[in-house]
Amino acid sequence: MSFETDFAAAVTSREVAGRLDEHDPLASSRGGFALPEGCIYLDGNSLGPPPRGALERAREVIEIEWGGDLIGAWNGRSWIDLPSRVGHKIARLVGAKPEEVIVADSTSINLAKLLGAALAMRPGRAKIVATPDDFPSDLYMMRAAAESHGRRLVLSTDPRASLDEDTAILVMTHVHYRTGELRDLAALTRAAHAVGALVLFDLAHSAGALPVELNAADVDLAVGCGYKFLNGGPGAPAFLFVAERHHATAANPLPGWLGHAEPFAFAPTYEPAPGVRRFLCGTPPVLSLAALEVGVDSMLAAPIARLREKSMALGNLLLERVRGRCAEFGVEPACPLEAERRGSQVSFRHPAAYAVVQALIERGVIGDFRPPDVMRFGLAPLYLRYVDIWDAAEALREVLATRGWDQPRFARRGVVT
Numbered sequence: 001m002s003f004e005t006d007f008a009a010a011v012t013s014r015e016v017a018g019r020l021d022e023h024d025p026l027a028s029s030r031g032g033f034a035l036p037e038g039c040i041y042l043d044g045n046s047l048g049p050p051p052r053g054a055l056e057r058a059r060e061v062i063e064i065e066w067g068g069d070l071i072g073a074w075n076g077r078s079w080i081d082l083p084s085r086v087g088h089k090i091a092r093l094v095g096a097k098p099e100e101v102i103v104a105d106s107t108s109i110n111l112a113k114l115l116g117a118a119l120a121m122r123p124g125r126a127k128i129v130a131t132p133d134d135f136p137s138d139l140y141m142m143r144a145a146a147e148s149h150g151r152r153l154v155l156s157t158d159p160r161a162s163l164d165e166d167t168a169i170l171v172m173t174h175v176h177y178r179t180g181e182l183r184d185l186a187a188l189t190r191a192a193h194a195v196g197a198l199v200l201f202d203l204a205h206s207a208g209a210l211p212v213e214l215n216a217a218d219v220d221l222a223v224g225c226g227y228k229f230l231n232g233g234p235g236a237p238a239f240l241f242v243a244e245r246h247h248a249t250a251a252n253p254l255p256g257w258l259g260h261a262e263p264f265a266f267a268p269t270y271e272p273a274p275g276v277r278r279f280l281c282g283t284p285p286v287l288s289l290a291a292l293e294v295g296v297d298s299m300l301a302a303p304i305a306r307l308r309e310k311s312m313a314l315g316n317l318l319l320e321r322v323r324g325r326c327a328e329f330g331v332e333p334a335c336p337l338e339a340e341r342r343g344s345q346v347s348f349r350h351p352a353a354y355a356v357v358q359a360l361i362e363r364g365v366i367g368d369f370r371p372p373d374v375m376r377f378g379l380a381p382l383y384l385r386y387v388d389i390w391d392a393a394e395a396l397r398e399v400l401a402t403r404g405w406d407q408p409r410f411a412r413r414g415v416v417t
């Protein structure tokens, strides 16, 4: 704690923050993103901003590949290989072998596919173990999988205590979407394996944000998101991981034709493709995959340990500034204070969190609200500066001190929050 506090406390002025930016080894990567002028973007964990290369790549795919080659581009431009090719690149970000990761569908659908596969691999075990406040889509999918397979969903704030010989699988997010709490992949996996259960981790808030070592932790299955820290664009496809040792036995419960060993044999019966490719269902979204590849490439260009180091420093600084400047207005941390126990986000509680976030957005500081009372700020070290953190905390103080949030227009909720 002391180093962190000392570091953040030493940033005593905007000028000091500016000097940190001057010496930041990641400073030049900011120019690779198309961010609107005057905007402090603390929402890269909900929707990453466009890498500059994405626009050019999308134009090339539409005009030259689609427009020029038409259907011939599936072979000629290797569109058909995109799910594997981008999967191989994501594998490097999550500590997996290239052939263990593929890009497909949404995170929710990938979770459903892997849950179905896992339950079939552990027949006769009744329990899916998870935590009660995990990401809702994950909980819905787990409940549905339990019901359709005649199993039980057991929710526990201490999931390790619920693991036993009757457990088929433990399912958790690696970083909690609201609190930012970082879970110990290796320890949870060991605990599950000790009773013969499988593990499935959701990496939506960790892939591209911090080092993830799936194989070192001996993880069985994982899913992750393409449009958050991987900057793949709105609705970018997600990815999934199946450890190589399960490739022979993991079956896709949604056996679509592109997961077939020979899709273009048009055989009337299903024969799974070898390896993780069997978890494809239908035709891949080529435009989105092409954009996602640019996003993933921009992540691979920066050493992940350096990203993590800066993200921890940004988080410590935001916590320190907000605690110092905003505590008197009832703002309290809603995330772990120690950087090692946090993902790449910081969150705070305030009774008027929704309106406060809206008022901040109007001032160009974009974060998001998560019910019931949480303000969440994502910290993407590729394009955020220390001065942005300084300015964001000052903007928050101003909104609170002037009660600038207390206006009817900030109370109206859009469909997407």
Ligand SMILES: *Cc1c(COP(=O)(O)O)cnc(C)c1O
Residues within 6 Å of the ligand: 106, 107, 108, 109, 135, 137, 138, 173, 177, 202, 204, 205, 225, 238
């Ligand atoms: C964002 C997120 C998802 C999103 O799933 P989609 O189906 O791709 O929209 C799933 N799980 C977690 C933990 C998330 O944060």
